[in-house]
Amino acid sequence: MANDNQNLEKLAVAKAAIKFVKNNDVVGLGTGSTATIAIKELAKLMVNGLKIIGVPSSEATKELAASLGIPLLELGKVNSIDISIDGADEFTENFELIKGGGGALFREKIVASLSKNRIIITDSSKKVNNLGAFKVPIEVLPTAYQYVVDQLEKLEGSVTLRYKDDKIFITDNLNYIVDVDFGLIDYPEKLGVALNQIDGILAHGIFIKLTTTILMAKDGNVITYSKKQIEEN
């Protein structure tokens, strides 16, 4: 559960992120509590005349954006997104992320892949030296479940099937999520490649080379990590 300070940090980075959005942009809309704040802030700008079209990364985000009057395009029908704004569960200064805490990782990955400018917004609790304290969410086709679990165990992952309200959590794509503890991950890119090779995995939550800017709030400041520079605003 986020504390008040985390909520203030999320608002600060959400406000900083929406400054990157230009009139008439197609905007990839992330999923989760931080992305939700950014979407609400974008809707406020639209009342003052900003025109955007949103591309939601989950059914929950689609519902939220529609309720705020944001015009939407379906993810499956776009071939380019100007800018996306999304949260993360962990990130390193090398722009490696773990995402999928909310279970929307597959569509989030497609949104990021389609985006020219990919902005990640986080509070300060998400920055780590090595990924892996947060278990890696992996979306698995139910028919391949046991096979995938066996393959993940061969990679020395400790696998937990995700539940919500005492029922197996089902994604927007009607699949399962497993949360996998690989310990601290020395080579996230290598692990991502290994996961990509397992049939039955739709997507995993290791995001490499899918981020152009990370905005992290800390001690009342927004710290910007962009590919080559780190600066404080």
Ligand SMILES: O=C(CO)[C@H](O)[C@H](O)COP(=O)(O)O
């Ligand atoms: O990847 C995600 C959802 O699948 C979220 O971006 C991630 O879980 C961070 O969420 P929050 O902003 O609520 O901490």
